[in-house]
Amino acid sequence: MKETMTAILMYMQKHVSDEITIEDIAVHFGYSKYHFSREFKKFTGFSAADYLSSIKIEQAKQDFLKKQRSITDSSFDAGFSSLGTFSTMFAKKTGLSPREYKNQVESLYDLAKNYDDTTSTSYYAEKIQEEDSYQLSVTIHYPKSYQTSITFVGLFNSSIPNHKPVVGTALQKKVQHTFTHVPKGKYYLLACSIEKTFNPLRYFVLDDCLRGKADYPLQFPKDSSKEIDIYLREALPEDPPILINLPKLLSDTFKFRNP
Template sequence: MKETMTTILMYMKKHVSDEVTIKEVAAHFSYSKYHFSREFKKFTGFSAADYLSSIKIEQAKQDFLKKQRSITDSSFDAGFSSLGTFSTTFAKKTGLSPREYKNQVESLYHLTKNYDDNTMSTSYYAEKIQEEDTYQLSVTIHYPKSYQSSITFVGLFNSSISNHKPIVGTALRKKIRHTFTHIPKGEYYLLACSIEKTLSPLRYFVLDDCLRGKADRPLQFPKDSTKEIDVYLREPLPQDPPILINLPKLLSETFKLRNP
């Protein structure tokens, strides 16, 4: 399957509005659903079902944010059979309902811009963990020449598709290196994306064309503790999974934790 994975991902994106199922995708490429799902997860680091629902959410989000279409029309055009299913899936992956997401773009944008205007950095932790049970990791971000970053988000995730909150994360401003601490035992994917300098609020919410990068393999802790990892940011590829995490909201939650 490795040789056709790009083709499979592109096929799923092309037919996302057709309410295509995983079983139908597998059959199109002459696989059983079980074998297809197993091999898909093995090569991508995320499940086929998770990928399919994520690209549906991304399409709908772009429709109602960039094209100013109604949330209902956007959800049906993205292949959801009901508004309720869409809203539940959307909230699970972004942390907000579609209407809350749309209504909070302006306020979250200003919070992010305020952060952008200073040199501080901040870190996010999914949960409080006993100090003796945690590990650390140093990450250096490499940017293409002449690229001007506004904010670069880096985090350790449970899967290689960033449609959920990271275990630990950071927002880098005028820094290229960060040391994560309080990493719990487990296997995680190191993912990064960078937003260039912009005056457009939507640039922080629709991340399909932002630079991205990742570690070349899953990281295991404590095995990989204290290691130095280099992440090279690049332009997105057509087969890349969407970045659905609401980065400004995550930044807002981090500020609340630091300033209760």
């Protein structure tokens, strides 16, 4: 399946508006549903169902933000059978209802821009525990001539960033950060960077932002005190969407300020 994974991801994106199921996709590529689901997660780090629901939400979000369409029409066009199902899943992955998300774009953009003008670093940890917590140093490498606004880096439970990180940081004018409250477990190190812009939607529709990740899942305590380099690149067609609401995470859940 590894050789056809890009084709599978592109096929799912192409048919995102259809009421397509994981079984339909498996059959199309000549697999049983069980084998397809198992191998899909093995090669991508996230489940096929999670990926399918995430790209549906991303399409709906782009519709009602970029095209100014109604939330209801956007949800049905993205393949959701009911507005209630869409709203519940949207809130689970972004932290806001679709209407709240749409209404808070300007205020959250102002917060992100104000943060962009500072030299501080925000640091978030899901749970603070002094015992059984570990460290990880990360260095971000940018393409030449790239002007970053904010770069978000985090350790996630899945390689698809549609949930809050276990630990995370928002870097402004810095390229290196050391996480100090990493709990025991297996995580995916992911990063994305938003270029300097006057367009508020660039902070919320992240399909064209630079992104990068560690080459392999990190296991703690095994990988404690390691130094990891992340090289940011342009998004590829097969990349999963970034659904997490980064400005809201910056606003609501970053608990620490590091000078």
